[in-house]
Every structure is written in structure tokens, then in C-alpha cells.
Amino acid sequence: MTCIFCQIAVRRLPADILYEDDDLIVFKEVNPEAPIHLLIVSRVHIDTLNSLDEQSVGLMAKMVLVAKRIAEDLKTQSGYRLVINCGREAGQVVLHLHMHFMGGWRKK
């Protein structure tokens, strides 16, 4: 298991985890580009958006619901951005499906 996100999911590598359930794990981005910058990561290893199918795409809906809940919890509903990069060309550094949650600008 060489994938860094798979290792975080099973706690073999450390991360500042804010939320987890059976499908997803949420932790702080180590190189934040916003006052609040989190990664919403699937537990199952899927490399990119290109590998999603009719079944697994349900994960994306779950990610969005978790993002919405996090925005409420962190009181940043007034402004947050969800970003999914697909492929190195688009800036996907870790080839394990994840959504960036960015917000908190007004708080800064």
C-alpha cells in the first residue's frame, strides 16, 4: 500500500482528521491555499474522476453532503469552494480521488 491517502485512511500515516465515516475521511490539507483548506477523501482507492462509474459516482454526492455539513460546523456557509482536480495536468498531486474544501476567507 503505497498510496498516501490509503495510509492516512487506516491511520498508518498521521493527519489532522476532522471527520470520518464508512465511506469518507476528511483532514486538513498540509499546504493550505485558503484559511480553511480540507481534503474530503474516499476510503476506497479510486485514482481519478475518470475511473468513476454509475455505482461509485454516488461517492461524489456523499462528499458534497459532508462538505455542506462541514461548512455549517465551521460557520463558513457564506463562502466555500469545492474543487476536484483530475490528472496531473490539472494539479491532482495524489492519484486518489479527493475533493478540496476551501473557505473561511471572511474570518481571516
Added chain:
Amino acid sequence: MTCIFCQIAVRRLPADILYEDDDLIVFKEVNPEAPIHLLIVSRVHIDTLNSLDEQSVGLMAKMVLVAKRIAEDLKTQSGYRLVINCGREAGQVVLHLHMHFMGGWRKK
């Protein structure tokens, strides 16, 4: 009906439409920030991510599947980015739920 995206959806306002189905409509962003910059828009008027619920969040999964298909059609699977801004503070200009599809950098 004052929402610009609602008007595009019923063809009362023009747009360069690439795809549509019962739930979604896809057209070119008028102020592109990437060689390929499209908007994937729900037909139903939902203002922001904050208004999604367990039922309507299925739209997000549909948007992702459509994005994946578009990437294939436009041969930009090697790199594309999906962005959803929630609220003015995050850069959401039109308060009607939409996903930005950006890609085509390598083609440029």
C-alpha cells in the same frame, strides 16, 4: 423569472450549448478562465450548495458523470478541474447551482 441560468435553460437567453438532458444543461462560460471552460447547470433552480438535501444532491453525481463524458468527448481526460463555488464570498456570481468544468491546457 429573473435568473439568467433559468432563462438559458428554457432558451429565452442565448448560450453556446454543448449538452442537455432532463436534469442538466451544459454551455460555454462567457468569461473563460481556461482553454475549455464550461458550466454544468441544473435545470431546476437551486441557489447554492447550502440548499441541497439528501434528495437533490443526486444532481451532483449526475454533474460529475456528465463532466467525465465531456472530458472524453473533448479529449481532455488527461487534465480537467471541476469547481463549485458556494456564495458570493467564494466567487459564485450567479446564484443558481452550477459546476465549472475547466481543461484543455495541454491543447493550447
